[in-house]
Amino acid sequence: xxxxxxxxxxxxxxxxxxxxxxxxxxxxxxxxxxxxxxxxxxxxxxxxxxxxxxxxxxxxxxxxxxxxxxxxxxxxxxxxxxxxxxxxxxxxxxxxxxxxxxxxxxxxxxxxxxxxxxxxxxxxxxxxxxxxxxxxxxxxxxxxxxxxxxxxxxxxxxxxxxxxxxxxxxxxxxxxxxxxxxxxxxxxxxxxxxxxxxxxxxxxxxxxxxxxxxxxxxxxxxxxxxxxxxxxxxxxxxxxxxxxxxxxxxxxxxxxxxxxxxxxxxxxxxxxxxxxxxxxxxxxxxxxxxxxxxxxxxxxxxxx
Amino acid sequence: xxxxxxxxxxxxxxxxxxxxxxxxxxxxxxxxxxxxxxxxxxxxxxxxxxxxxxxxxxxxxxxxxxxxxxxxxxxxxxxxxxxxxxxxxxxxxxxxxxxxxxxxxxxxxxxxxxxxxxxxxxxxxxxxxxxxxxxxxxxxxxxxxxxxxxxxxxxxxxxxxxxxxxxxxxxxxxxxxxxxxxxxxxxxxxxxxxxxxxxxxxxxxxxxxxxxxxxxxxxxxxxxxxxxxxxxxxxxxxxxxxxxxxxxxxxxxxxxxxxxxxxxxxxxxxxxxxxxxxxxxxxxxxxxxxxxxxxxxxxxxxxxxxxxxxxxxxxxxxxxxxxxxxxxxxxxxxxxxxxxxxxx
Numbered sequence: 306x307x308x309x310x311x312x313x314x315x316x317x318x319x320x321x322x323x324x325x326x327x328x329x330x331x332x333x334x335x336x337x338x339x340x341x342x343x344x345x346x347x348x349x350x351x352x353x354x355x356x357x358x359x360x361x362x363x364x365x366x367x368x369x370x371x372x373x374x375x376x377x378x379x380x381x382x383x384x385x386x387x388x389x390x391x392x393x394x395x396x397x398x399x400x401x402x403x404x405x406x407x408x409x410x411x412x413x414x415x416x417x418x419x420x421x422x423x424x425x426x427x428x429x430x431x432x433x434x435x436x437x438x439x440x441x442x443x444x445x446x447x448x449x450x451x452x453x454x455x456x457x458x459x460x461x462x463x464x465x466x467x468x469x470x471x472x473x474x475x476x477x478x479x480x481x482x483x484x485x486x487x488x489x490x491x492x493x494x495x496x497x498x499x500x501x502x503x504x505x506x507x508x509x510x511x512x513x514x515x516x517x518x519x520x521x522x523x524x525x526x527x528x529x530x531x532x533x534x535x536x537x538x539x540x541x542x543x544x545x546x547x548x549x550x551x552x553x554x555x556x557x558x559x560x561x562x563x564x565x566x567x568x569x570x571x572x573x574x575x576x577x578x579x580x581x582x583x584x585x586x587x588x589x590x591x592x593x594x595x596x597x598x599x600x601x602x603x604x605x606x607x608x609x
Numbered sequence: 610x611x612x613x614x615x616x617x618x619x620x621x622x623x624x625x626x627x628x629x630x631x632x633x634x635x636x637x638x639x640x641x642x643x644x645x646x647x648x649x650x651x652x653x654x655x656x657x658x659x660x661x662x663x664x665x666x667x668x669x670x671x672x673x674x675x676x677x678x679x680x681x682x683x684x685x686x687x688x689x690x691x692x693x694x695x696x697x698x699x700x701x702x703x704x705x706x707x708x709x710x711x712x713x714x715x716x717x718x719x720x721x722x723x724x725x726x727x728x729x730x731x732x733x734x735x736x737x738x739x740x741x742x743x744x745x746x747x748x749x750x751x752x753x754x755x756x757x758x759x760x761x762x763x764x765x766x767x768x769x770x771x772x773x774x775x776x777x778x779x780x781x782x783x784x785x786x787x788x789x790x791x792x793x794x795x796x797x798x799x800x801x802x803x804x805x806x807x808x809x810x811x812x813x814x815x816x817x818x819x820x821x822x823x824x825x826x827x828x829x830x831x832x833x834x835x836x837x838x839x840x841x842x843x844x845x846x847x848x849x850x851x852x853x854x855x856x857x858x859x860x861x862x863x864x865x866x867x868x869x870x871x872x873x874x875x876x877x878x879x880x881x882x883x884x885x886x887x888x889x890x891x892x893x894x895x896x897x898x899x900x901x902x903x904x905x906x907x908x909x910x911x912x913x914x915x916x917x918x919x920x921x922x923x924x925x926x927x928x929x930x931x932x933x934x935x936x937x938x939x940x941x942x943x944x945x946x947x948x949x950x951x952x953x
Binding site: 353354463464465466493494496497498499501502520521522523524526527547550551560561562564565566567568569570571576577581 | 658659660774775803804805806807808809812813816831832833834835837838839857858860861862872873875876877878879880881882884885886887888891892
């Protein structure tokens, strides 16, 4: 079995301020995980705002350089992708889907233009009929068709449809890995499941691995195979999604689970603010802590 | 006649966007024949998907509409103590006099509400000083006491909006909207774009303020799990109409409209591995809504009658109304365990 993506001891440090008042912010600290190419899976990264999820995704996409560590995709390190040809061949295999489909598409451009441009640059297609066939093939995978979106602008489609077009665009080069950054947070709750089910179908029917970044534990539980929970740059817990979310071990994972609004309590008005003290104490100890293996392939960060 | 316990009574309210382009008149019926009442000291949630008209509805309630949106029919009556006022029939000065003091508005997107180049304290003086009508020293005393009650440090007054986190800014806008102790608060998607931990804090804060002041809150969101934990009663809006209304627990355990049943049943939950499906189709165009029941093209229970006749919002249980011809045949998609009852 070969390795699709190998993230090894990756850290990212941002410098803030001027020469005299220089400060450093550690966005991602010593993160390691691997995705295998034979077994497509949905790998979920969870954490609150500012936990480093998006920075990690940008590093995997090659939009940021890691300060330390290395990211290998299909055996090629990010540092080796210097020229345009290497970059394009990487983009054929890894594609992003962003959070807000209304911001991702230019309102003055027909949405098909994005699909067309992707087909031209990444697949090198020139012939009009070939491009249309590629676009239609990708749109069929997300439950749309070229006929439905032809000549349409972003405002003429619903949020759910537009997000599906964004996913179709990413699918044109038939990538092995899709990186989706909060793909459902701007989509209506009633349409959310159509996107989530689509990601599951991509894994099951087309063998695409998905890195699903979210703070929504309920959808994560619903579709993920593995899950990685991040707190302020550190990985605090990682393992098979359902066992981890059924019985989270780290204090921060428990805080996240307790913060989920449950409909079981509908009408009882239970809204005690979450108790952060345990998670905060755990975070203060994480600096010296380390990830230890537990049964069932779970890793948990504990203080030394 | 209306109960004196109601702070707001809405009857047959219709508000349309009326536009005329190149001689062609177009009408978008964003709020169509809504009748509801809000009681004192309750939290009323309005749920529905994008473009269902829920934001138009609360803008109309807040008397904050601008052309082309116009109220074309119906009445809206607020009762603040002895004062009885219909903002669409009253003079402008009378409406201005109730704003912030009696009626306030927590807006969506806290970043765009607070002026980015002025300190938070200037936002407070801009919005709240005049309605409160007290000298400045007393105003600051009250403002600081109010912030402390909401577990915010008075230091935030000297901060600029960009120096605060998203959750903090949202809490500042809530403090701003409630500093005059209004009797009626309208909140538009107060927690969208906040993450789970902060969301719970902000919701707890709104509930806390509401309980301390005994005011009524109307809030809008498409997230049913927020409604489950916040609202005392919920109204479900679909294509500009109120399709179901009832106590929170009833709507979640025994919905009487297929749309509500879908909204509740399609929520993924931790510990639940059953497959969930999204509703097929898309919300109707409000400029040209389908005849009969507006939900019928997407409804699994639709019969011939639904295509031609508009179902009235009929009483189906204790303070529970539903606009569906087949309300008796609606079954919840998933059973919700009665954990809350088991605890009591």
